[in-house]
Amino acid sequence: MNSLYRTLLFVPGNNPGQMVKADIYGADCVIFDLEDAVSIHEKDAARDLVKHYLTDLRPETCRVGVRINAQDTPYYEEDVRSMVSVKPDFLRLPKSETAENIRQLDKLITECEKACGIEAGSVKIIATIETALGVYNAYQIASASPRMIAIGLGAEDFRTDMRMTRSEDGQEILFARNLISLAAHAAGVMPLDYVYSNFKNEEGFIADVRFGKMLGFTGKSVIHPSQVPLVHQVFTPSDEELEHAKKVVAAYEEAMAKASGVVALDGKMIDMPIVVRAQNTLEYAKASGKEL
Amino acid sequence: MLNPSLLNEINQIPGFENKKAFAGAFAAKPNGRMAARPIKFVTPGTNKKFSLDYILDAVGLKDGMTISFHHCLRNGDAVMLYVIDAIAKKGIRDLTLAVSSLSAVQDCLLPYFEQGVITAIDTSGNRGKLGAYVQQGKLKKPAIYRTHGGRARAIETGELHINVAFIAAPCCDKYGNINGVQGKSACGSLGYAMPDAEYADFVVAVTDGYTETALDYVSIPQTQVDYITEVDSIGDPAGIATGSIRVSKSPAELVISKYAADVIAATEYFRDGMVFQFGSGGMAIATASFIREKMLQDSIVASAGVGGVSGFHVQMLNEGLIKTFYDPQDFDVTAIQSLGTNPRHHEISASAYANPFSANPYVNMLDFAVLSATEIDVDFNVNVLTDSYGKLLGAPGGHPDAAAGAKLTVITMPLLRNRLPMLLDHVSTIVTPGESIDILVTEYGIAVNPRRQDVTDMLRGKALPIKSMEELKAKADKLTGKATPVEFSGKLCGLVEYRDGTIIDVIHQI
Numbered sequence: 001m002n003s004l005y006r007t008l009l010f011v012p013g014n015n016p017g018q019m020v021k022a023d024i025y026g027a028d029c030v031i032f033d034l035e036d037a038v039s040i041h042e043k044d045a046a047r048d049l050v051k052h053y054l055t056d057l058r059p060e061t062c063r064v065g066v067r068i069n070a071q072d073t074p075y076y077e078e079d080v081r082s083m084v085s086v087k088p089d090f091l092r093l094p095k096s097e098t099a100e101n102i103r104q105l106d107k108l109i110t111e112c113e114k115a116c117g118i119e120a121g122s123v124k125i126i127a128t129i130e131t132a133l134g135v136y137n138a139y140q141i142a143s144a145s146p147r148m149i150a151i152g153l154g155a156e157d158f159r160t161d162m163r164m165t166r167s168e169d170g171q172e173i174l175f176a177r178n179l180i181s182l183a184a185h186a187a188g189v190m191p192l193d194y195v196y197s198n199f200k201n202e203e204g205f206i207a208d209v210r211f212g213k214m215l216g217f218t219g220k221s222v223i224h225p226s227q228v229p230l231v232h233q234v235f236t237p238s239d240e241e242l243e244h245a246k247k248v249v250a251a252y253e254e255a256m257a258k259a260s261g262v263v264a265l266d267g268k269m270i271d272m273p274i275v276v277r278a279q280n281t282l283e284y285a286k287a288s289g290k291e292l
Numbered sequence: 293m294l295n296p297s298l299l300n301e302i303n304q305i306p307g308f309e310n311k312k313a314f315a316g317a318f319a320a321k322p323n324g325r326m327a328a329r330p331i332k333f334v335t336p337g338t339n340k341k342f343s344l345d346y347i348l349d350a351v352g353l354k355d356g357m358t359i360s361f362h363h364c365l366r367n368g369d370a371v372m373l374y375v376i377d378a379i380a381k382k383g384i385r386d387l388t389l390a391v392s393s394l395s396a397v398q399d400c401l402l403p404y405f406e407q408g409v410i411t412a413i414d415t416s417g418n419r420g421k422l423g424a425y426v427q428q429g430k431l432k433k434p435a436i437y438r439t440h441g442g443r444a445r446a447i448e449t450g451e452l453h454i455n456v457a458f459i460a461a462p463c464c465d466k467y468g469n470i471n472g473v474q475g476k477s478a479c480g481s482l483g484y485a486m487p488d489a490e491y492a493d494f495v496v497a498v499t500d501g502y503t504e505t506a507l508d509y510v511s512i513p514q515t516q517v518d519y520i521t522e523v524d525s526i527g528d529p530a531g532i533a534t535g536s537i538r539v540s541k542s543p544a545e546l547v548i549s550k551y552a553a554d555v556i557a558a559t560e561y562f563r564d565g566m567v568f569q570f571g572s573g574g575m576a577i578a579t580a581s582f583i584r585e586k587m588l589q590d591s592i593v594a595s596a597g598v599g600g601v602s603g604f605h606v607q608m609l610n611e612g613l614i615k616t617f618y619d620p621q622d623f624d625v626t627a628i629q630s631l632g633t634n635p636r637h638h639e640i641s642a643s644a645y646a647n648p649f650s651a652n653p654y655v656n657m658l659d660f661a662v663l664s665a666t667e668i669d670v671d672f673n674v675n676v677l678t679d680s681y682g683k684l685l686g687a688p689g690g691h692p693d694a695a696a697g698a699k700l701t702v703i704t705m706p707l708l709r710n711r712l713p714m715l716l717d718h719v720s721t722i723v724t725p726g727e728s729i730d731i732l733v734t735e736y737g738i739a740v741n742p743r744r745q746d747v748t749d750m751l752r753g754k755a756l757p758i759k760s761m762e763e764l765k766a767k768a769d770k771l772t773g774k775a776t777p778v779e780f781s782g783k784l785c786g787l788v789e790y791r792d793g794t795i796i797d798v799i800h801q802i
Contacts, residue, residue, distance in 0.1 A: 020708070020771050021544050024735040057771065225543035229550075289755035 417687020480622025
C-alpha cells in the first residue's frame with residue numbers, strides 16, 4: 001500500500017456486488033458510501049453490510065474510509081458508532097461548514113474509540129465542504145482537529161448553495177477550488193479535488209484532473225472505476241521529471257552526507273522547496289509502479 | 293483423469309469400443325493412413341441443381357446414416373431445420389447429426405429428436421433445449437463433444453464417416469463452387485465445412501445465392517460438390533453476423549483485460565514477428581485493444597493472427613499491426629468483407645487450423661493465445677462446456693487446440709460470477725487439460741502454472757499482481773464461501789473428447 005491519496009473511489013455501501021470488487025481497480029483509497037448512494041429505507045442495512053465487510057473482507061491493498069451521513073440527519077450518530085468499531089482509516093463527513101462540526105465528530109470518535117478499545121486517534125477525518133459557509137471557513141475546518149487529513153469540495157451542493165450556473169469546464173467553482181487547495185496546504189492537510197460526475201467524458205475528465213493538479217490538489221474523489229487509472233496517469237511523473245528528481249535528491253543526500261549547507265546540481269544552487277518537490281515526485285513515481 | 297470403470301462403460305457402447313482415456317496433450321502417436329475419399333465422376337455439362345426432395349432420393353439417404361452441417365451461420369442458421377424437416381417427411385429415422393456446433397436457434401430441431409429422426413449427436417457444443425434433451429439421457433447413445441481440430445481429425449481419419457454433408461452456401465455457382473463472402477446471407481469463412489466437403493460420400497450445397505456465373509472467390513470447389521439446391525433464405529443475417537465490435541464496458545473485465553495484456557507484454561512471446569490468437573468476446577477484444585496499444589508503443593508488428601475474426605482483428609490487419617491472418621471463422625460484417633477483399637486475409641479449414649494429426653496445424657504457430665473459461669481448477673484444468681451445475685452451455689470449440697498449440701496460453705476469467713466462485717478444486721467438466729494452460733488472469737490477480745517455471749522467471753520483478761492458484765482460490769472462497777461440489781448422477785449422456793480422440797471427461801444426466 002502506498003502512502004498517497006491520489007484516488008478515493010466511492011462505492012455504494014448497499015451494493016455487495018460492487019463492494020467485493022472495490023479493491024480491484026487500484027484506487028489508493030475506497031470510500032463506502034452510507035450517504036447519498038443509500039436511500040433512507042436502507043440506511044441501517046447498508047451500515048450492517050459495510051460493518052461486516054470491514055470485519056471479514058477488508059482489503060489489504062488500499063485504504064478504506066466511510067462516508068457517513070451529515071450531522072443534521074438522524075443517521076449520523078449511529079453511523080459513527082458502528083463504523084468506528086470496525087476501525088476504518090477515516091470517516092468522511094459531508095456538509096462540513098464550521099470547525100465545530102469537526103470538533104463534535106472528533107469528540108464522538110474519541111468516545112467510540114475508547115469504548116471499543118481502539119488506540120486513540122486511529123480513525124482520521126476527511127471533511128467535504130459543500131456550502132458557501134463551508135468554503136468561507138475552509139481553513140478553520142481543515143485545522144479543527146489533529147484527526148484531519150484532508151478536505152474536499154462537494155461541487156454539486158456548492159453550486160446549488162451559491163445559485164451558480166453550471167458550466168462544462170467548471171469555471172464557476174474555480175475560486176472555491178483555489179480556496180480549498182490554499183486552506184488545505186495552509187493547515188497541512190491534503191486538498192482533494194471534486195467528483196467529476198460525467199464519467200463517460202474521458203477527455204474532459206483528464207483535462208479537469210490536470211487542471212486540479214496544477215491548482216495544488218494532491219488527489220481526486222472518483223465515482224467510477226474507469227476514472228482511477230486516468231487520475232494515476234496524470235499524477236505519474238514523466239521519465240524526464242523522474243530523472244531530474246532523482247538527480248536533485250541524490251545531490252541533496254550527498255550534500256547532507258558531507259554536512260554541506262549548499263546543495264548544487266549542474267552548477268546551479270538548489271533550494272529546499274525544489275528538494276521537497278523532487279521527493280514528492282519520487283513518491284508519486286513509486287506509487288505509479290515506476291522503477292526508481 | 294477418467295475413471296477406468298467409466299472407460300469400460302464407454303467401451304461397451306457401439307461405436308465407442310476403441311475409445312481410450314486422455315493420457316496427455318501429446319501422448320497420441322498416430323500412424324496409418326487417412327480415410328479413403330469417394331471417387332466422384334460427372335460428364336461435362338451435368339446439371340447439379342435439383343429440389344431437395346430429389347436429392348435426398350439421389351444420395352440414397354437411409355435410416356441409421358450420418359448427416360452433417362456446419363455452424364458458420366451461427367444463430368441465424370435456417371438450413372438444418374429445412375433439411376431435417378424434409379428428411380423427416382420422407383420417413384427416414386435414426387440419423388446421427390454431425391455438426392461443427394449447435395446454437396440456440398437449433399432448439400427448433402427438438403421435435404425431430406423426439407420423433408426419432410435424430411438419435412445421436414456428434415458436435416462441438418449444444419445448449420438450450422437440445423442440451424437439456426441430451427442431459428435427460430434421451431439419445432440412443434451419449435453425445436460426443438469434439439474440439440474443432442478433433443472433429444477435423446475424426447472426419448479425416450474415418451472415425452466420423454459422413455454419408456451426406458449439407459453445406460449452407462451463401463453463394464454457389466452452377467458448377468458447384470461455393471463461397472461465404474458473397475450473397476445476402478454472407479457468413480465469411482467456411483472453414484468448418486471444408487473437412488465435410490472433402491470427405492463426405494455426398495456433398496449438397498444449400499444456397500440462397502445461386503448464380504449462373506462462375507465465382508472468382510472459391511472456398512469449397514466444384515470438384516467436391518455433388519448437388520445444389522436453391523432456397524429462398526439460408527438464414528437470418530442478424531443472427532449470422534453481428535453489426536459492430538463489442539468491447540467490454542465492464543470495469544472488472546477491463547481490469548482483467550489490462551492485466552492480461554500487461555502479463556503477455558512482460559514475457560518473451562511479445563515480440564516483433566509474433567503470432568497470436570484472441571477470441572471475439574468483449575473481454576478478448578478489450579485485451580486485444582490493450583495489446584494493440586503496447587504494439588504501437590513498442591513499434592511491434594505481428595507476423596500473423598490465427599483463429600476467428602472480428603472487426604477489431606481486421607482493424608489491426610489494416611493498420612499493418614498484423615501482417616497476415618489465417619481465418620477459419622468470421623463473426624461480423626467487417627470481417628466477412630475483409631475476407632472477400634484483403635489478400636492478406638486467408639480462409640483456412642478447421643483441419644488446417646487445428647487438426648492435431650497433420651504435419652503442422654496453424655495453432656502450432658501461436659506464440660500466445662488469449663482464451664476464456666467458464667471454470668478453472670487448482671490444477672489449471674479448464675471447463676468451457678458446462679456451467680457450475682454441470683449443465684451444457686458452451687462448446688470446446690478451438691479452446692483445447694489453441695491451448696495445446698500456443699507457447700503461452702492465457703486464460704482471462706472473472707474469479708466470481710454473481711455469487712459463485714469460478715476457481716474450484718475440480719471443474720464440473722474438464723475440456724482443456726491444465727498442462728496446456730500457462731497463466732490465469734482474474735480481477736484479483738494473476739497465477740502462473742507451476743509447470744512453467746520459465747514464465748515465472750520472465751515475470752519476476754515486473755509490477756504485476758502475481759499470486760499462487762491457492763491464494764486466488766482462498767480469496768474466492770473467502771468472498772463466496774466454499775462451493776459445495778455438484779453431485780452428478782451415474783448416467784452417462786455425453787463424452788468430452790480431447791483433440792486426439794481420447795476421452796478427457798464425460799457429461800452426466802441432470
